[in-house]
Structures are given as C-alpha cells and as structure tokens.
Amino acid sequence: MANCVFAVGDIHGRLDLLEPMLEQIAASPGFGRDSQLVFLGDYVDRGGQSAGVIDLLASLDGRDNVHCLTGNHEIAMLNFLSDPVRYSAWLDWGGDATILSYGVRAPHDSDHAAFVTALRDGLAAAMPDHHLRFLRGLKSHLVIDETLYVHAGIRPGVPLAEQSLKDMTEIRAAFLNHRGPHPYYVVHGHTPVSEPEILDNRADIDTGAFASGRLTCLIVEDGDRRLL
Numbered sequence: 308m309a310n311c312v313f314a315v316g317d318i319h320g321r322l323d324l325l326e327p328m329l330e331q332i333a334a335s336p337g338f339g340r341d342s343q344l345v346f347l348g349d350y351v352d353r354g355g356q357s358a359g360v361i362d363l364l365a366s367l368d369g370r371d372n373v374h375c376l377t378g379n380h381e382i383a384m385l386n387f388l389s390d391p392v393r394y395s396a397w398l399d400w401g402g403d404a405t406i407l408s409y410g411v412r413a414p415h416d417s418d419h420a421a422f423v424t425a426l427r428d429g430l431a432a433a434m435p436d437h438h439l440r441f442l443r444g445l446k447s448h449l450v451i452d453e454t455l456y457v458h459a460g461i462r463p464g465v466p467l468a469e470q471s472l473k474d475m476t477e478i479r480a481a482f483l484n485h486r487g488p489h490p491y492y493v494v495h496g497h498t499p500v501s502e503p504e505i506l507d508n509r510a511d512i513d514t515g516a517f518a519s520g521r522l523t524c525l526i527v528e529d530g531d532r533r534l535l
C-alpha cells in the first residue's frame with residue numbers, strides 16, 4: 308500500500324494555526340504509523356510566532372516520517388545570519404517579525420550597516436543551536452510515490468536532478484502557467500491562493516495563513532488527493 312502523506316502549506320509564524328492542525332492530523336482516520344508528514348516551507352516571517360513554529364517543527368524533524376522542506380524565507384533568514392548587510396532585504400520580507408519573535412529589540416544605530424549587523428548579532432545570540440541546525444538541514448524537495456513535494460515548484464521541462472534551488476523555492480509564472488503534465492504530480496506552496504488549488508498537474512496549498520488565518524493540509528493517498 309502506498310504511503311498516506313499529509314502535506315502542510317506555508318505557515319509564516321502562525322503557531323496558533325499549526326498546533327491545532329497537528330492535532331487534527333493526528334486525529335484523522337487516515338493517520339497511522341506509516342503516514343508521512345511533509346511541511347512545504349516558509350515557516351518564518353510576517354506572523355508573530357516564528358520562533359515557536361521553528362521550535363515545534365525542529366522537535367518533530369528527527370522522526371523518520373517527518374520531512375521539512377525549505378522555503379525562500381528560510382533561505383533569506385540564513386543568508387541574513389551570514390551576511391546581514393548584503394541580505395538586509397529579508398527584514399522587509401517579514402524578517403523583522405521573526406527577529407521580534409526571538410525577543411530581540413531593534414538597536415539604536417543610525418548607520419544602516421551597524422544597525423543590521425547588531426540585529427543579526429542579537430538574533431544569532433537568541434537562537435538556540437538546534438533552530439539553526441534545523442534551518443540548515445531543510446531539504447529542497449521530496450518525492451514520495453509519484454508525487455513531488457517542493458516549496459514553490461519546478462521549471463517545466465528540466466529534469467528534477469537539474470532543478471535549481473532558486474527555482475524550487477521561488478518560481479512562479481513559468482511553473483504556475485504550465486498546463487501540461489510534469490514527470491511527477493507537484494504539491495507546493497509559495498504563491499498564495501484564496502482556496503487550495505488542486506489541478507491536474509499540481510496542487511497549490513499556500514492559503515496565505517499569515518493574513519487569512521487559514522492553514523491548509525492536503526492528504527495524498529493512493530494517487531487520491533483530498534483536503535484535511
């Protein structure tokens with residue numbers, strides 16, 4: 308029998324939505340020992356509880372049946388930690404909320420480079436080591452049976468092994484507008500939709516939880532796809 312997979316869309320700091328969803332998944336009739344749990348990335352930014360979301364997911368991530376993928380926001384956060392001056396744009400993408408969620412206050416430096424460096428130093432000091440290990444260990448994609456799980460999508464026509472991390476975490480139009488089949492059915496997030504979009508070749512389950520209050524979980528079982 309094929310695995311029953313529960314895939315969760317973009318969380319963006321909404322621990323208040325993630326916790327009840329995990330309870331709902333555990334209570335679902337389809338959930339059992341062989342079930343797989345896939346998180347599609349964008350755990351941080353915008354919402355108020357990014358640190359809490361990372362802490363919860365990091366606590367699950369060691370299990371064989373739990374798979375955490377990277378989103379572009381996790382990459383932006385890691386980039387900021389390594390070079391805050393070059394990657395300060397992360398702050399405008401909701402990274403400021405992530406930093407606040409770790410209890411770090413904005414420094415008073417008026418010089419931009421000094422300001423972002425002090426923020427980075429504060430964040431690095433506040434983050435537990437296992438949060439950093441979690442972020443660095445995130446996978447780019449995952450294939451289970453005939454389904455590909457990936458944050459943003461893939462570039463049509465390019466073999467999976469040749470897909471770039473940038474495309475897998477950032478692609479929009481070239482992937483979203485492609486109506487033909489891919490080598491795999493693609494389950495993804497990244498581009499917010501008001502309703503989960505379950506198409507013939509892909510499913511977009513980013514329902515913009517940060518703003519909408521709606522976090523989506525798709526159940527994939529024996530080639531059948533349904534919402535939790």
Ligand SMILES: [Mn+2]
Pocket residue numbers: 349378379380458476496497498
């Ligand atoms: Mn994204």
